[in-house]
Amino acid sequence: MWSFDEIAEKALADEPIYHQIVVDKIDGMQNIEIQQDLLSKFGKTHSLEYISSLWRKKIPNLIASAAEDQLLDWHYLEVEKGKYKRCSRCGQIKLAHNKYFSKNKTSKDGFYSICKCCRNSKAKKS
Ligand SMILES: [Zn+2]
Structure with a gap:
């Protein structure tokens, strides 16, 4: 069906900051380095708590709900012929x-x- 990357890409398309956090995390950066990276790329300082809560809660929720949407679409069109x-x-x-x-x-x-x-x-x- 779809790769994790495609779903994550789609889920975070409207949220460049979230997307950058995922890229940085995959690169193995610490939250404090990500904070610097976000400041240099977006010109805004986000607290470490904020970055950590995005990574642990908000981002996984967005990706999970995008995956659910994709699955619903697929099921509805292919199985239920909607x-x-x-x-x-x-x-x-x-x-x-x-x-x-x-x-x-x-x-x-x-x-x-x-x-x-x-x-x-x-x-x-x-
Ligand atoms: Zn409408």
């Missing part, structure tokens, strides 16, 4: 699956036309 649908608000194409769209018995495909993200952000505003 479909994609476009959210009528944000226009993003997502799986027509309860993970992305809430169920709606009155609609043709069984899901709302607006994705969960958009529905949640709408709910928060009002």
